[in-house]
Amino acid sequence: MPRYKLLIEYDGSDFVGWQRQDNGISVQQALEDAVHAFAGERTAVFGAGRTDAGVHALGQVGHVDLTRAFDAATVRDALNFHLKPRPIAVIEASLVEPDFHARFSARERGYLYRITNRRARTAVDAGRTWWVPVPLDAAAMHVAAQTLVGHHDFTTFRAALCQARSPVKTLKSLDVERNGDEIKIAARARSFLHHQVRSMVGTLKLVGEGKRTADDVRAALDARDRTKAGPTAPASGLYLMEVLY
């Protein structure tokens, strides 16, 4: 049974997230419906990152098994045809070995968080960034971010509903950079806890406002206590950019 790897882009605004839910349409369901419309089979599409409602992806990776063998370009084009007019696109499809697993074979995930930092609301980027009208010190945020890099117990930055077996993760990098009115926060790790990036961003935003110091962030991490994190940043600013295998 041939297995296909899919590189997937989506605007998460109108979805309940990657994973199937009872309360609306998920990205996974939209893809599985497209597979059914194209290949006539009801089969699961597995994803590398179970992004939340409102979270976007430029480089989500999924895999699917089909009974019949198709040319990979046909799989890509047919899925895109049946995904219309939803804001989901299969950028690439490729035939992979049967032991490839989009989620379990991944060795690194890259997320980007976008903040628009200016007095005026977002217009062109509405729903695609977090609008923060108070001035943020991006350099201070970057310094504080470095206290989170490395192998730690990230209980402080974990959602109550997180299903991971262990809160211990290795954060490979967390870089904060300003470019005009936009602040970009790039996070890389083998894997993340549920809400980890948004919770770290929400905490760094307090540093940017001058309400917390880098030492406070380190102390919050060490406390292993969810009440020590800042408010979770909104989903609209988060992008799953890349999954490495």
Add this chain to the structure above:
Amino acid sequence: MPRYKLLIEYDGSDFVGWQRQDNGISVQQALEDAVHAFAGERTAVFGAGRTDAGVHALGQVGHVDLTRAFDAATVRDALNFHLKPRPIAVIEASLVEPDFHARFSARERGYLYRITNRRARTAVDAGRTWWVPVPLDAAAMHVAAQTLVGHHDFTTFRAALCQARSPVKTLKSLDVERNGDEIKIAARARSFLHHQVRSMVGTLKLVGEGKRTADDVRAALDARDRTKAGPTAPASGLYLMEVLY
């Protein structure tokens, strides 16, 4: 009577364009309604570029006269409050001399045209770029673009409805650059004819496909004949980026 210069951003998708029209809401009308709601007066907002329906702006400039004097930051914040929830934002407001005119004082305008060049439809950037699925040679497009730079009669690249007195314009630069799946075309001039950028882009796209050469583009320019231009590129890929005074 104090005059305010406004730096304006908008997503043009749901507007009939900058200028007031009978068939829907324009950016100008939305701004004038916000001025009325804030300052209680019905007065015109003049814009540097009369962008068409669907064209976006990250750096449109307008001006407005108000009877009462307000702090410029108050003008910005109040307009943004009354513009909600429309995708228009006043990024900056500043008090200017009474002889400043958003349109007539402008000495340079910068436009950007974005093409997504890949097999898969756009998802996150739907409505914000021109999706071209056939591979384009951006380097060839850049070479051909250089034949249009300079002082020329641009009749070939002018809309039938163009109201400019003369078709002669000086195109300061026209640069085509590929970055992954995205091709960016940046155009700068003191002013442009109606549809000029979209018409030049539509012609360069034929060069990217190998259907026209740089010599063909030069011959089309020299012909001063609208039927020699390629199909006008869609509005969704065009952004008014900057106006210099």
